[in-house]
Amino acid sequence: MIKKKEVEKLAELSRIEISYAEKETLTKEIESILAYISEIQKVSSDILASDGQLLTNVMREDKDPHESGVFTDVLLEAMPKEEKGFLKVKKILNQE
């Protein structure tokens, strides 16, 4: 059972503002989706104990970077707020 309070917490963790009405519907919808996907709990844990890792992360080698500055203008242009070649953001430290 998922509660409305949990949905509120999830929205906060996800950094998404949702309306009061949507919290209600989301709680019901997530509840029904969770009920469906919980089907997976029926798979015996014994079978799973022998399981090896199927997927591994593959990282790109950290070499051959592109030439410095070639994307600067286009990236700056995409920024919502930009000043003198810098991305402008709000203060992240409160003075309180």
Added chain:
Amino acid sequence: MSIEFTTLSLAELVEGLSSKDFSARELSEGYLKIIDDKNSDVDAYLEVFDDVLRQADKADKRLKRGEGSTLTGIPIALKDNILIEGKHVSAGSKILEKYKAAYSATVIRKLKDAGAVFLGRTNMDEFAMGSSTEHSAFTITKNPHDMTRVPGGSSGGSAAAVASGMAPVALGSDTGGSIRQPASFCGCVGLKSTYGTVSRHGLIALGSSLDQIGPIGRTVSDVELVFNVIRGEDPLDSTSIPNDRYPREVSQDTTYTIGVPRGFFERGVDREVLLQFDKTLKELESKGHTIKDIELPNVKYCLSAYYIIMPAEASTNLARFDGVRYGLHVEGENLFDDYVKSRGRGFGKEVRRRILLGTYILSAGYYDTYYGKANAVRRLIKDDFNQAFDVSGDGVDVIATPTTPTPAFGIGEKSDPLSMYLSDIFTVPANITGLPALSVPMGTVLDKGATLPVGFQITAPILCEDRLFAIGKSIEQIH
């Protein structure tokens, strides 16, 4: 232009261009004219590029110099989640409505090298989350076979564009069936190739361990031609398969053993769809293929595993859209408020739902219950398929199912998210296992007075796309 080019295959178009029966400009003008006539009804394109004729003129010059390549002068439509430098790419979302791509996807680079002409970007469910294109933030695409029905999704715009003759071929992306399901609903051919065959560099990510870009076309040969252009190792996608792992020669077999997992679709499949499927199997048998019943014991858990893995990956991938560096920015009282407002207004309902679900699934207390278990089940399902294909035993060459349990459903019919999710049941296994799968039209069915196409899905072992094309062509001869 008097020539009926919409009935020609890509190979015939290439031939027509190189023998100067028509120019690339005439061909593109022809398609722009059809788009002009039809797009306001079908709503397949979100944008038609303003430089189509300039691209076509370039192709004509190239052809004149005798430097034409595989697709020189061939128009192609692009799903709105594939980056093309300098053009708007929105993934069907308000959060990227004004975004212009800073670079081009690898598939775009390859198509450009081959001389393709990009027509425009096609509508899709927001961030590819959906099976009907109804979750687009901009418009609902209609099914050209019945305008009251959905074209499928999430690559619904691409499939509808091809089905209505507004493009000879299109690119889509497939995370849980997003190429094959709309291809099935619109009467097109759609390929989701082996995971890692087509570079994901420049594709706006949904579920990174599942996503593949692939072609939607009118014929198997058209889809094969485009696949051969876009596939291959790419240093910019670290999960792309090294070129030396590809089979050296294409199989010369002409008949195959086709496995049918009856237990998987004994319930919930439309009777007419099943009839059409069985009829196609019989025809394949009469063409010399062998039909064999098989079992995939764990495949029944596939959709559950998928709706755990995909939202988990999506919630992670979509964390990058924060209203700070690019995309929609909504001003709040503080930085946190900027985030929640930008994401709250930028993301649509289905995206918000899946991000919350993914966040729940990945939270510390539930990680093992859901995500850990889903990954283990993924392994079991992969083992089931490997066993079915087992070459040392009496394994089958390919596996066949209907592509979808029903023909195209009505617009607004599936308002409950879970009922929408269930329409992916037969397409999801190929993404969970990484196996290649093709949807080919298997005739039509009658549903509430409408005659609608339905698809036959073939799944093959890793890197055995050649079998899909061979059997796909057999099915085309039947219907």
